[in-house]
Amino acid sequence: METDENQQNQTEGPILPEGIGRFNERLKELIGQESMRAFGRKVGISDTTIRKYLTGETEPTLSRLAAIAVACDISVEWLVTGEGTKEPWPEDMYWGGPATAAQESPCVCKDEFDEEYALIEGYHVAVSTGHGAFGEGAEVTRRLAFRKRWLNYRGFRPEQLKVVFARGDSMEPTIKDNDSLLVNLASTNPIDGKIFVVRLGDQLYAKRIQKRWDGGIELISDNKEYHTQAIPASELEHLQVIGQVVWIGKDIS
Template sequence: MTLSNIGERLREERTRLGLSQTAFGEVGGVKKFAQSNYETGKRHPDALYLESLAKIGVDIQYVVSGIRSTNDAEGVEPAEEGLSPVAMYDIEAAAGDGRSLEQEEVETTLYFPTDQLAAQGLDPAQVVGIKVRGDSMDGTLADGDWVLVDRSRREPKPEGVFLLLVHGERRIKRVQRVAGGAWLLISDNEHYQPELIKPQDMKDVEILGRCEIRIGRVS
């Protein structure tokens, strides 16, 4: 068995799941350059990388041995043609200070029609799902809702609802730009007061993506 064969099968799995090298590498905790080296056989992926990929449905047994697994990792079915996998995270569980979202445990993987995501202007490789926790966004997002987040949109233009990292804690807030370059973080639940982020405090705030599509219970 040669490394290049492992690389070819790794690329085959990435293509099957409809992910770019950048997005696939992020799941495994590596950059696009390293992912490219894995696929061309220039470098060998380690166990932690492979373990991370297993959580989104990559058939690790096939990658390593060339033999298809009879049951995919954690019961995740391979993506059918025309469907794109979206990793879904619990915002409460995924609260590690300074950790990238892809290093957190995936609660589940849902599959969405690729063409419908594209019709909404979304690149499947840039979309993750987040479970909403708390009532601060009541009226827009309820506790237990899922929301699809576009990680390619990390600027508060146009203004909207964003997934943020604030002082090491992930939050979903409406972001409004105000005079002087400050941001106002707004909870749609009127019982919560807006939070002003001054320009000198911007280092403690990072936009992780824009909330685009809500998936929730009909009330």
């Protein structure tokens, strides 16, 4: 009886035991000569978690499998089971997204997916100590699925949202290194106490903004080991507010 129960539990996860080869072997094939960190950034998963997948310590959820498949432009079926072609699914099928339960079918009609989810463009751009800008001239490296119902509730328009990642510890504990940040480009008017992505010179920062009585602005780090940066009113022309951070995605290793 116990053996039957164990066998049943083994078949409930997204990685099917009857697949040809093991998932970690297919993952290793996808990584190829890339570094663990570079591959993790591409698929939106921390390198620590990728290592756990490779050692078999843990298995990815369906949403993580979807992220890997989309980023690597491969078939979800091949990634999950090892069967079938490695090429992506036909255009009339699409992966179910982060909310898909493990016991459900791994694919749904694309029309159903498009009706429930919006894909937000993600860029390999770091904020806090990073350089450059996302948007014009920047390459889209991934897309994250968000429920349209949530976006509508928050008053967001998908085309005005972008995803970047955090670098450094200046905003800990709120934002940790390598967290994904959803930025609303439509919100560029400073709001006291809110976190914004700003460009100062050629660097991007994610900081809390506080307006000063003299017309200047303070850029505040949640990590108190970092000093508050005061921008006087006379120098605000060098400060560009890119957008407000409205969601933080964390990877729990």
